[in-house]
Amino acid sequence: MFVRITTDRRPQPNTLDEFGLAGTFNRIIGLSEFKYRKDTEIFGEKEPAVYVYQVKHGAVRSYKLLSDGRRQIAAFHLVGDIFGIENGNTHRFTAEAVVETVARLIKRESIQLVAARDAVVSHNLLSMTTRNLEHAENHMLLLGRKTAVERVAAFLLEMDCRTGADNVSLPMTRRDIADYLGLTLETVSRVLSSLRKAGVLTFLDGDQREIMLNDRSRLADFDRQEPARP
Amino acid sequence: MFVRITTDRRPQPNTLDEFGLAGTFNRIIGLSEFKYRKDTEIFGEKEPAVYVYQVKHGAVRSYKLLSDGRRQIAAFHLVGDIFGIENGNTHRFTAEAVVETVARLIKRESIQLVAARDAVVSHNLLSMTTRNLEHAENHMLLLGRKTAVERVAAFLLEMDCRTGADNVSLPMTRRDIADYLGLTLETVSRVLSSLRKAGVLTFLDGDQREIMLNDRSRLADFDRQEPARP
DNA sequence: CGAAATCTTGATTGAATTCAATCTAAGTGG
DNA sequence: CCACTTAGATTGAATTCAATCAAGATTTCG
Known part of the structure; x- marks a missing residue:
């Protein structure tokens, strides 16, 4: 009996379509792809945030460190997930490839440009951030009390x-x-x-x-x- | 020697101005205020989200529970803080007054209405959510590794x-x-x-x-x- | 194959929890 | 106003769950 359990945690699809960007948008900003070898850094904490990334293949971990090396991984990003999306100008995490990973890169400023004009894109941006927040909230419960x-x-x-x-x-x-x-x-x-x-x-x-x-x-x-x- | 330490955690001002709403906006949607006695519920988890709240006086805790009563408080909301802002239609937390608390109530739909037309408001909404996310991320590090x-x-x-x-x-x-x-x-x-x-x-x-x-x-x-x- | 990395398992320790009294402050009502 | 109650805070002792320390086992990879 393989009964699939429905949990509060969503599958977090975070596909590009969520931006409301499928179709024309891809052509406008010109997506590029990049391959990262296992255990290599994609971006570092406090680095300027230039790109937003989508996992095409592989898996990514994003984490924070304490000064003595203790590490807290906040999320794993799997195929289809978008990560590295920041509101400020710097990344709040380090992101590394867990295995060999291919990611699509999107210039952050081009998203912001579109978002400033298109309410749908802007709404999807908010809704993606909210989904991340929701995940973080559930994870706090796990870390604090389970x-x-x-x-x-x-x-x-x-x-x-x-x-x-x-x-x-x-x-x-x-x-x-x-x-x-x-x-x-x-x-x-x-x-x-x-x-x-x-x-x-x-x-x-x-x-x-x-x-x-x-x-x-x-x-x-x-x-x-x-x-x-x- | 009272040297004030600057930390990564921001003061989280979350004032109304952050909505870009000061001035005229207040008049347009008509703010109402409400008083909550100590330890009373402001809204419950999974309840429909009708209002967004701003602490005028007092303090609020928002939390999640496990079935056996274990509780994780995700945040305290102090004077000036805005809370209960959701992207979906239901609250993801229970919010309770820590002490006697006065809150301003704003209809959620009226914010969404303005956000849909005004890019500045929409941007501020995103930026507030991002600040909440940032707090949650730091708190995960604390809960998981400190x-x-x-x-x-x-x-x-x-x-x-x-x-x-x-x-x-x-x-x-x-x-x-x-x-x-x-x-x-x-x-x-x-x-x-x-x-x-x-x-x-x-x-x-x-x-x-x-x-x-x-x-x-x-x-x-x-x-x-x-x-x-x- | 041999070396290195990762994973498992066992023994022991330890930080925080649980259990159990006080102690203190804030009400309450006679 | 003061005993009496109650909620919250502190402190101590015992316990426990997960961490640490320590081998092995297994897998991966040059």
Whole structure:
């Protein structure tokens, strides 16, 4: 029984169409593409924000660091996602390619130019930012109040929901997952092992990055989502 | 020596002017005010979003709950702050008055109406949402990767920075602070005590809600902010 | 294949939570 | 005005969940 669970977290499609930009717009500003090797920086925190990016292929992590190297990954950007969109002139994150990644680049100023004239584009820009905010809000709840098991379960369901494929593929390392969930890589590994032993998921091909969710509703039970009303 | 520390976190002024709405706009849509008693709900999660609010007097907490009652406060809204601004039609949080609070109410649809025609208003709307996002991003770092002492220090500096007054007044309870910082109220109390014993801060009037920061730079040392570049 | 990186698992530690009293301040009503 | 109650804050002791420390196991890649 593969019952797909509908969660509060949206798939975050963030496709270009959301800009209201499909069609003519692409031609106007001339999209360029760029390939990033695994673990290379796409842009750094506090760098001037020149481009907005869309993941064509691969995966991206954006994160902040503390002075002693502690890292918090705020989001993973998967195929189709738009990232690096800033209101100020500088990036608030560092973005790195998790695996070899191809991204489309759009000049930030050209978007702003269109947004200033076109209310639809401007509205879509706001709605994309709001979606990011919504994700951040849910993630605060996870980081502030959820247990290790709940965090990992929520992460798997989020990835499952976003990729849409039958199996969940995790291009990122255990350390990346840990830094996204506010845990250590050992804890992530232990929780995944226990979920595997509990029969909730299976590692495919003996690959630890490719996971089959055997029972999404039971996995959802491991996560304890918010109630409708207080 | 009261050296004011400039941090990454902005004071979040979020004044009405940011809408580009001062002056005529106020007259056009007719602002109304409302008073909320301590601990009463202003709006609930998943309720339809009819109004946008601005704190005139008092303080507001907005939070999410898990089914078993665990609570994560995402933000405190102080005098001047605008909150309850949503892109979708429903609120993503519950908002409650921390103390007796007066808020200005603005019909959401009238803002949207103006935003659709006026690029400046629309831009300010985006910029306010981005500022909220920025706050959420910093808070994720705090919740995911900072120690108890760092969290409390960061909180005090944030409140100090936002209120701007000489002393920090904390209208919220220790439990509220704990639920904002992802800690327990006991831990918050212990850390505040230890900071007091260390001479970094002083409780005024024997009131535990009114605090003087004796040494902001030493307090900042207790927090370990992010570095400029990775 | 051998080396390096990543992942898993076990043992131990530790920071923060939980449990349990006080303590203090603010009401309340006789 | 003062006992009495209540809510909130502090402090201490015990517990626990996840972190840290430490090997191995497995995978990846030159």
